Structures are given as structure tokens and as C-alpha cells.
Amino acid sequence: MHWQAAYGIAYITPGMLIFLVFCIAPIFMTLFYSFTEYNLAQPPEWIALENYAKVFSNTQLRKALVNTVIYVIITVPLQTIVAMLVANFLAEYLNNRYGRFLRSVIFIPTLASYVAAASVWEVILASKGGLLNEILGIFGVGPVNWLGDPKTALICVSLVAVWKSVGYFTIIFYAGIMNVDVSVREAALIDGATPRQRFWYITVPLLKPITYLNVTLGIIWSFQAFDIVYKLTGGGPFGATSTVAYIIYAYAFQDFRIGYASAVAVLLLAVILIVHFVQQHFFEGKED
Amino acid sequence: MIRRERRSWRFVVGVVFVTLFALLCIIPLVYMVLVSFADTTTMYIRWEDIQLFDFFNYRYLFENRNFGRPILNSLIVVVISVIAVDLLSCTMAYGFAKKPIPGKKWVFNLVLATMMIPTQVVFISLYVMMRQWHLLNTYIALVIPLIGAFGVFMMRQFIRGVPNDFIEAAQIDGCSELRIFTRIILPMVKPARITLAVFTFNSAWNALLWPLIAATKNEMQTLTVATSSLTSYFATNYGPPMAAATLSFLVPFILYCFMQKQFVEGIALGGVKG
Amino acid sequence: MKKLLVLTLASAIGIGLLAGCGGQPAAENTGSGAPSGEATELTLWLPIYQFGDGISDADFWNEKLDAFEAEHNCTVNLEILSWSDYATVIYTGMLSGAGEGPDVVYVTETYDLIDAGLIAPLDEYITDEDREKYVFLDQGAYNSDGQLCTWPMMAGNPCVIFYNMDMLEAAGITELPTTWDEFYDVCVALKEANPDVWPFIQSWGATNGVSAMLASFWPFFFQAGGEVLDAEGNLNLDSEATLEVLSFINKMKESGIFDDSIVTMDDPNGKFVNGEAAIIINGTGNAATYTEQGINWQCSLGLEGSAGLATNFSVDSLAVASYCENKPLAAELIKYITSAKCMDDYHEQIYGMPSLTTDATYTEPEPFQSMYTNDADKMHVVPSFEGSASFMDQFQQNVQGMLMGQLTPAQVIEQTMAYYNEQIVS
Numbered sequence: 001m002h003w004q005a006a007y008g009i010a011y012i013t014p015g016m017l018i019f020l021v022f023c024i025a026p027i028f029m030t031l032f033y034s035f036t037e038y039n040l041a042q043p044p045e046w047i048a049l050e051n052y053a054k055v056f057s058n059t060q061l062r063k064a065l066v067n068t069v070i071y072v073i074i075t076v077p078l079q080t081i082v083a084m085l086v087a088n089f090l091a092e093y094l095n096n097r098y099g100r101f102l103r104s105v106i107f108i109p110t111l112a113s114y115v116a117a118a119s120v121w122e123v124i125l126a127s128k129g130g131l132l133n134e135i136l137g138i139f140g141v142g143p144v145n146w147l148g149d150p151k152t153a154l155i156c157v158s159l160v161a162v163w164k165s166v167g168y169f170t171i172i173f174y175a176g177i178m179n180v181d182v183s184v185r186e187a188a189l190i191d192g193a194t195p196r197q198r199f200w201y202i203t204v205p206l207l208k209p210i211t212y213l214n215v216t217l218g219i220i221w222s223f224q225a226f227d228i229v230y231k232l233t234g235g236g237p238f239g240a241t242s243t244v245a246y247i248i249y250a251y252a253f254q255d256f257r258i259g260y261a262s263a264v265a266v267l268l269l270a271v272i273l274i275v276h277f278v279q280q281h282f283f284e285g286k287e288d
Numbered sequence: 289m290i291r292r293e294r295r296s297w298r299f300v301v302g303v304v305f306v307t308l309f310a311l312l313c314i315i316p317l318v319y320m321v322l323v324s325f326a327d328t329t330t331m332y333i334r335w336e337d338i339q340l341f342d343f344f345n346y347r348y349l350f351e352n353r354n355f356g357r358p359i360l361n362s363l364i365v366v367v368i369s370v371i372a373v374d375l376l377s378c379t380m381a382y383g384f385a386k387k388p389i390p391g392k393k394w395v396f397n398l399v400l401a402t403m404m405i406p407t408q409v410v411f412i413s414l415y416v417m418m419r420q421w422h423l424l425n426t427y428i429a430l431v432i433p434l435i436g437a438f439g440v441f442m443m444r445q446f447i448r449g450v451p452n453d454f455i456e457a458a459q460i461d462g463c464s465e466l467r468i469f470t471r472i473i474l475p476m477v478k479p480a481r482i483t484l485a486v487f488t489f490n491s492a493w494n495a496l497l498w499p500l501i502a503a504t505k506n507e508m509q510t511l512t513v514a515t516s517s518l519t520s521y522f523a524t525n526y527g528p529p530m531a532a533a534t535l536s537f538l539v540p541f542i543l544y545c546f547m548q549k550q551f552v553e554g555i556a557l558g559g560v561k562g
Numbered sequence: 563m564k565k566l567l568v569l570t571l572a573s574a575i576g577i578g579l580l581a582g583c584g585g586q587p588a589a590e591n592t593g594s595g596a597p598s599g600e601a602t603e604l605t606l607w608l609p610i611y612q613f614g615d616g617i618s619d620a621d622f623w624n625e626k627l628d629a630f631e632a633e634h635n636c637t638v639n640l641e642i643l644s645w646s647d648y649a650t651v652i653y654t655g656m657l658s659g660a661g662e663g664p665d666v667v668y669v670t671e672t673y674d675l676i677d678a679g680l681i682a683p684l685d686e687y688i689t690d691e692d693r694e695k696y697v698f699l700d701q702g703a704y705n706s707d708g709q710l711c712t713w714p715m716m717a718g719n720p721c722v723i724f725y726n727m728d729m730l731e732a733a734g735i736t737e738l739p740t741t742w743d744e745f746y747d748v749c750v751a752l753k754e755a756n757p758d759v760w761p762f763i764q765s766w767g768a769t770n771g772v773s774a775m776l777a778s779f780w781p782f783f784f785q786a787g788g789e790v791l792d793a794e795g796n797l798n799l800d801s802e803a804t805l806e807v808l809s810f811i812n813k814m815k816e817s818g819i820f821d822d823s824i825v826t827m828d829d830p831n832g833k834f835v836n837g838e839a840a841i842i843i844n845g846t847g848n849a850a851t852y853t854e855q856g857i858n859w860q861c862s863l864g865l866e867g868s869a870g871l872a873t874n875f876s877v878d879s880l881a882v883a884s885y886c887e888n889k890p891l892a893a894e895l896i897k898y899i900t901s902a903k904c905m906d907d908y909h910e911q912i913y914g915m916p917s918l919t920t921d922a923t924y925t926e927p928e929p930f931q932s933m934y935t936n937d938a939d940k941m942h943v944v945p946s947f948e949g950s951a952s953f954m955d956q957f958q959q960n961v962q963g964m965l966m967g968q969l970t971p972a973q974v975i976e977q978t979m980a981y982y983n984e985q986i987v988s
Contacts, residue, residue, distance in 0.1 A: 007465050008387025015380035015440070016395070022414060022432050023402045029413035040416070040657050041678030058985055060956070086309060089302050104548060105310040108317060111540040113494035115516045116533035120320035123526050127823040131319060148767065148826030150966060167313060168555065175556030195298070224406045227496045231516060234769045237825040238962040248408040253501045254650050255952050258412060265409040272406060424658060504651045506643060517646035
């Protein structure tokens with residue numbers, strides 16, 4: 001058995017080294033930098049908690065944090081619920097060639113990068129000459145300045161993100177439903193359960209572990225939303241779509257205020273951890 | 289299987305809704321492809337501006353903007369990262385799943401915990417590190433952040449499912465340790481490895497933030513970054529950016545057409561089992 | 563078990579700190595300047611300026627550089643950069659130091675580069691002859707010791723006002739406005755004559771503050787007598803001039819000259835080209851495009867504000883990296899690039915700009931050449947200052963807030979300055 005342990009260590013060592021150096025060490029470096037002033041040109045200078053003091057009085061950042069939370073609140077439930085409903089319908093009622101075709105089509109936006117997705121949505125949502133406003137114009141609506149109005153910009157950004165990711169979650173839920181033992185569903189059918197009852201009392205509880213995973217991943221990913229903002233709005237107008245991740249990018253890699261950006265990044269980590277524990281609690285609580 | 293609902297109005301409404309939903313998913317991308325054939329200088333894209341099968345916007349990308357290079361870069365990054373992730377994830381996962389390493393639960397949880405860390409936290413210092421080691425603008429720098437805990441976690445789930453009897457039987461037969469790994473474990477988790485390859489491919493091909501900061505030189509730009517930097521150039525001419533977006537979309541799309549089963553089953557496997 | 567974890571964490575921190583503090587930044591160990599002077603390889607970074615179908619930037623310069631290489635028996639490695647995130651690319655490139663970064667580089671934002679000690683002073687390479695020959699030389703950027711650090715290469719492209727004369731005539735306007743009030747009246751008249759087009763358009767939705775303010779703020783600011791920096795070199799935007807400009811812009815928004823989409827990313831230049839906007843302020847370099855697109859345009863240098871006629875122009879320059887191993891050769895290269903021998907052809911074939919030297923033969927097309935000849939003293943440069951890019955981003959955002967009716971002009975200034983003082987400098 002000792003030999004087996006040695007083999008095991010041999011198997012994990014190369015990977016662990018890479019993890020330690022490129023994944024774990026940077027976390028602590030960033031923590032360290034968050035207490036310094038560092039612009040890459042001069043060596044980091046220790047300034048203790050000054051960055052954090054600034055972080056908490058930064059109105060721009062406060063706005064970005066609120067935006068990020070709104071973004072998470074729109075995208076995560078929406079992509080989870082829509083994906084679950086669509087997957088449920090496809091799996092339960094449209095389990096044929098057409099259903100599988102639709103499933104394949106719904107997945108396609110996931111293949112596109114956020115850059116490609118944002119590029120085309122930018123054209124579609126353009127205030128003048130954009131496809132959406134042209135179509136709405138036929139019905140005498142608009143034109144709406146989708147990305148230029150702070151009231152609609154963040155919602156548009158969130159919806160584009162949902163558009164891009166919903167196919168991914170649909171596939172997972174679909175597979176989850178198909179995994180539910182057929183006999184369970186048929187038993188429910190024989191018992192005379194309505195479709196709604198079957199959905200609420202069989203599908204949803206059985207999908208709980210998958211939902212938990214999807215919500216967890218969704219929250220972690222959504223809190224880091226960068227690509228879509230960078231490409232679609234650049235954080236504007238009037239900071240209405242800037243997210244924490246976007247701000248970190250701007251501070252760190254446009255202004256090269258590494259220390260300050262690190263403090264914001266640490267703050268983001270703290271927020272994600274808090275939300276994660278709250279969410280964990282919520283899921284566990286529901287089980288009782 | 290559930291025939292009774294077939295004819296109900298609920299069913300019809302459902303089919304219509306799901307069909308509309310699928311259309312909503314696909315129309316923007318069809319529009320993207322159409323506009324990539326348009327020669328416009330205005331915000332207004334007229335249908336008569338669209339000349340299908342006239343590839344002038346694409347020709348422009350290759351002739352004037354040297355798009356061959358970013359495509360090549362992206363392909364290189366994808367190939368290296370798929371191989372690297374597969375290799376590291378499988379070896380680590382095997383160690384964690386089947387070997388009695390002291391304290392492995394702790395170490396594994398440490399690896400797992402990195403999935404919670406926002407990429408920005410890592411990227412700031414990773415950038416500083418890469419710069420000091422003169423690795424910026426290299427393929428190594430572009431590949432490294434693609435190695436993540438997810439692959440290890442997923443592969444561990446699958447390798448755990450390989451019955452110990454197989455391994456013990458092979459040991460009794462005198463199989464070497466390496467042989468057990470390469471001849472028994474790896475083939476048995478092949479579907480999962482393909483899934484992982486698909487995941488890695490997708491994230492490598494579509495990554496924006498890290499290539500944006502780690503590859504400052506034109507010749508090291510990936511396709512995603514090149515596409516992104518193109519749009520800011522042509523605010524009024526939507527043709528070239530849409531052509532670039534179409535190109536970047538095309539490679540995963542073609543792969544999806546040929547390997548749909550692996551994509552869908554892979555993601556389902558990863559999501560349901562993981 | 564726990565010991566192993568502690569051990570791994572400890573080693574991770576160790577590695578982190580090692581990487582964090584161990585490395586020597588490029589700027590430090592080369593700040594004193596390497597006197598060897600033997601290196602015969604230079605890396606040159608220039609941005610793309612060929613936006614048309616003519617000879618590419620790379621082909622043009624490679625041909626020109628052949629002569630330089632032969633004369634000095636050296637190699638010049640040319641790299642043409644795209645404009646996206648240009649200042650960032652330059653900063654990171656120069657931070658990487660010798661071997662990876664450029665030796666000679668085209669710079670736009672200079673403050674951070676000079677502040678970080680990445681740029682070598684040029685004084686010792688400038689002869690009296692150069693000072694006479696290169697007309698824009700004193701418009702370069704200086705370090706805190708007053709030494710010239712950048713050598714102007716593209717000086718010009720002043721922001722002028724372009725008018726679509728067909729639209730003005732349709733609205734019964736025959737004379738171009740000269741004062742702010744007249745300009746405002748013209749806009750109102752245009753709006754009444756044709757409510758479907760923009761009378762005047764600005765770029766407050768640009769991707770960054772620098773480009774947003776370039777044509778939308780600075781011309782008015784200088785007309786109102788504003789000065790970007792005070793005598794001590796501190797930012798001086800908390801001023802009457804700023805308030806005057808913002809109030810004017812706000813007035814145009816409130817009277818409907820601007821509609822709500824003024825704050826979006828839509829490209830204002832495209833609107834002018836497409837005949838969707840009647841007036842735009844833009845660099846003179848765009849005139850050729852307007853002519854090509856069949857716009858019947860006329861232009862004026864600017865308006866007369868409370869401080870008279872003025873506008874801004876840009877001076878982008880070449881600089882030598884402090885880590886460059888052969889600075890005399892690099893200085894020679896800069897002089898060669900900016901000489902009439904290169905720039906005359908460059909202005910003809912790649913991008914038109916006012917000539918840099920007294921012996922140059924290229925002239926800008928009219929009416930711009932006369933502007934340079936007659937009104938050069940009315941053109942002001944916006945200097946690069948500490949955190950200028952972030953400041954301008956913040957300023958742009960707050961102006962967007964004003965245009966959406968959420969802030970008053972005074973609040974824009976107050977909030978921008980507070981942010982600047984608390985978050986950017988300090």
C-alpha cells in the first residue's frame with residue numbers, strides 16, 4: 001500500500017505544482033498586492049489598508065456592485081427557470097425527432113463567444129437602424145434606445161447573457177430529466193397526476209442536485225461578467241452597465257493600479273463567498 | 289410515451305412556444321451571417337446590400353487585416369490546452385480517485401475551492417508573474433489559465449466509477465502502474481475525456497479577458513481578441529466585424545455539427561454527474 | 563493531514579511573494595542608461611495610419627527603413643500596431659523591457675510612461691540645427707526636470723467644425739456661425755427645418771473618455787479660455803471655463819438639439835457621413851472621407867467663446883525607451899523618420915498632416931493649410947497629466963449623467979473632481 005501512496009503522489013505532483021504556482025499562489029499574491037501601491041514599474045509599496053479605505057468610498061465601484069447584483073438576479077433565475085421549463089417540455093412531451101432538433105438549435109448560441117454574441121446584438125439593438133427597432137417600428141413602437149438608456153441597458157446586457165447561456169443549462173436539465181427513472185414518471189401518470197403536479201412533485205425535487213449545481217455555477221460565472229459588458233456597452237451609459245469585473249479590468253489593466261485593483265478583486269471574492277454560503281444555506285433549508 | 293397530452297391545446301401552445309424560443313436562439317446568428325455579406329456604410333442595413341456568396345468582407349479580413357494569424361494562434365492555443373488539460377486532469381484525478389495519498393481529501397478540497405475564485409483575482413497576479421518571467425506574448429501564457437479544477441473534479445467523478453476489480457485484476461496479472469493507467473483507466477473514461485476536451489475547446493476558443501491582457505502583440509492575438517478589436521474600428525460598417533464574428537463562430541459550429549452527440553452528451557454528463 | 567495543507571499553502575505564499583517582490587522591473591535596472599552603444603538592432607513600434615486602400619504602413623516603412631539600415635549598418639524591426647487599447651499596449655510593451663518592448667515607439671499618452679521612467683530624455687541628442695528645422699519640437703512632452711522626452715511626429719488634426727451645407731441651405735442658413743450663441747441658433751433652426759436629423763452631434767458615447775472629450779469638450783473648453791493645468795502643473799478643470807462648456811452642452815440637450823441616444827456608443831462620424839447629422843466637430847483628417855462620400859461640406863476652425871477663437875489639436879510623438887541599448891542610434895532613427903525625406907511621402911501616401919520640418923514640401927489641402935499658416939497660435943494641446951485617462955473616463959460618465967438629466971453641470975465638475983482627488987491621485 002505504501003507503494004500505492006507513492007504512485008499516487010507521483011500522479012498528482014505535476015498537476016499540483018501547476019495548481020500551486022499558477023492558481024493558488026496568485027490568490028495570495030493578489031491578497032498581498034491589495035495592501036500595496038503597485039504600478040508594475042516601481043516595486044510594490046506597502047500602504048496597509050489604504051486601498052480598502054478607498055474602495056469603500058468609491059461611488060463608481062458601489063454602482064458597479066449594485067449593477068453586478070442586479071445582473072446576477074436577472075440572469076441566474078431566468079436562465080435556470082427557462083432552461084428547466086424548456087427542458088421539461090422537450091423531455092416530457094416532445095421526445096421525438098423534432099424535439100431533439102429543437103434541443104440542438106437551442107444549444108447553438110452557447111457555441112458563440114461572448115464577443116461574437118455581443119457584436120451581433122450590438123447591431124440588433126442599435127437605436128437607429130437596429131433590427132429590433134425596425135421590427136418594433138412596424139408595430140408603431142419605439143424607437144427605443146436599448147443600450148443607451150440606463151433604464152434598459154443593464155436589462156439588455158443581462159438578457160443577451162441569458163440568450164447565450166440558456167442552451168447550456170437546457171441540455172443539463174434535459175439530461176437530468178431523462179435520467180429520472182421512467183418508472184417513477186409512469187407511476188405518477190397512472191396515479192392520475194396532472195402535468196403540473198408531475199412537474200412540481202416529481203421533476204423539480206428530482207432535479208434538485210442539478211439545479212443546485214447550475215445555480216452555483218451560474219452565480220459564480222455571473223458575478224464575473226466581463227466579456228459581454230466589455231464588448232456591448234463598455235460599462236456605459238453613465239456607468240449603468242459597469243460590473244465589478246469590468247472595473248477590476250479597467251483599474252488593473254488600463255490604469256495599471258495593481259494594488260487598488262487587487263483590493264477590489266478581493267472584495268469581489270468576499271462577495272461571492274458570502275452569496276455562496278447564503279445560497280448553500282437556502283438550498284439546505286428547503287430540504288426540510 | 290405519454291400520448292394523452294398529444295392532442296391537448298396545452299401541447300400545441302407548448303410546441304409553438306418552444307419553437308419560437310428556438311427561433312429566438314438562432315435568428316441573431318443567422319442575422320450575423322447575413323450581415324457579414326453586406327456592404328454597408330450606414331447604420332441601416334438594407335436587404336439589397338446583402339450579397340450572399342460574395343466574400344468581400346472575408347477577403348478584406350484576410351488580405352488587409354491579416355486574420356490568418358489570429359486563427360492560427362487560436363488553433364494552436366486550443367490544441368495545446370486540450371492536450372495539457374486532458375493529461376493533467378486525468379493523472380491528478382486518478383491519483384485522487386484511486387490512490388491512498390495521505391491527506392488527499394484536504395488537497396483535493398483545496399483544488400476544488402479554486403473553482404470559487406473569480407478569475408480576476410488570479411489574473412492580476414498571474415499577469416505580474418508572467419511578465420516577470422517574460423512569458424507574456426507566448427502560447428504558454430495563453431494556455432496556463434485554461435488549466436482548472438473543473439477537469440480534475442469531473443475526471444475524478446468518472447474514474448471513481450471504474451471498478452476496483454479491474455485494477456486489482458490487472459495488478460495481479462503483473463501490469464505495471466503506468467500500463468494500468470494508460471490501458472485500463474484512460475480507455476474506460478474516454479467519453480468523459482472527450483467531454484472535457486469539448487469544454488476546454490470552448491473556453492480556449494472563446495476566452496477574451498486573459499488573451500486580451502496576456503497577448504499585447506498583434507502577432508499573438510487570438511481570434512476572439514482580433515474580432516473584438518475590429519468592432520471598435522468600423523462603427524458604421526458592420527460587414528467586417530460580422531464577418532469576423534462569423535469566422536469565430538464557424539469553427540465551434542462546424543465541430544458541433546459533426547460531433548453533436550459528444551457536445552450534448554458531454555455537457556449533460558458533466559452537468560448531471562458533476 | 564492538516565500539516566500537508568499548511569505546507570502547500572505556505573509554499574504557495576512563498577512562491578507568490580517570491581514572484582511579487584523578487585523580479586526587477588525593467589525600468590529600474592536600465593534607468594541609468596546602458597552606454598555600450600554597440601547594439602545595432604532597434605525595435606520600432608508605430609500605429610496603423612493607412613485606413614484606405616493604398617500602400618500598407620508596413621510596406622511603406624520597410625522600404626524607407628532600408629536606406630537607414632544601410633547607412634547605419636543596423637537592423638530595424640518594425641511592428642505596426644492597431645489602435646485598440648493603444649496606450650495600454652504601449653505601457654505594457656515598454657514595461658516588458660529590452661528584447662520584448664520597443665526601442666523607439668509612437669506614444670499618445672505620455673504622463674504614465676515618463677512618470678514610470680520608461681522614456682529616455684532626448685535633450686543631449688538635439689542640436690541647434692534640429693531646433694530650427696523641426697517646427698513642432700517644443701510641443702513634445704517634458705519630464706519633471708524639464709527635459710524633452712518625446713519628439714513630435716504627427717502634429718495637427720485640429721478639431722474643426724464641419725457643416726453639411728445642403729442641410730444648412732435647406733434650413734435657410736447661408737453664413738457659418740462664429741459665436742456660441744449664433745451656433746446655438748443655427749442648431750435650433752436646423753432642428754426646426756428637419757426634425758429627423760441631428761442638427762449637431764457629439765461623441766459622448768465613445769468607448770473611452772479620451773476620445774469622447776477630444777472633439778466634444780476640448781474645443782469649447784479652449785474657446786472659453788480654459789487651461790488644463792495651472793502654473794504648478796496641477797489639474798485645473800474645476801474652473802469657470804468647464805462650467806461654461808457644460809452649461810452650453812446641457813442647454814443643447816434641454817432644447818432637444820441632442821436626443822437621448824447622444825450617450826450611446828453609436829458612431830457620430832457615421833451619422834455625419836450618412837447625412838443623418840448636419841454639424842460635427844472632428845479632426846481635419848476626416849475631410850477626405852466626407853468628400854469621398856459626397857458630402858457638401860464647409861468648415862471653420864472653431865467658434866469664438868469668451869476667450870476668442872480656439873480649438874485643440876493633437877501632438878503624437880516618438881520616444882526612445884530608457885532601456886534602449888543604443889540611444890544615439892535610436893535618436894537618429896527618430897530624426898530620420900520625421901525628416902522630409904520620409905514624411906513628405908508619408909503625408910502623400912498614408913495620412914495627411916502638417917509638415918514637421920522647414921524643408922518639407924507637402925502641404926495640407928485647403929482650407930486646412932491656411933489654418934496652420936494663419937491660426938497656429940489658436941490651436942492648443944491637451945497635455946497628458948496624472949491619471950488623465952481615468953479622469954476623462956469619469957468625466958465622460960458624469961457628462962452622460964448630465965445628458966440624461968441626472969446631474970447638473972456643477973455636479974459633473976464636483977463629482978468628477980472628488981473622484982479624481984479621492985480615487986485616482988492621492
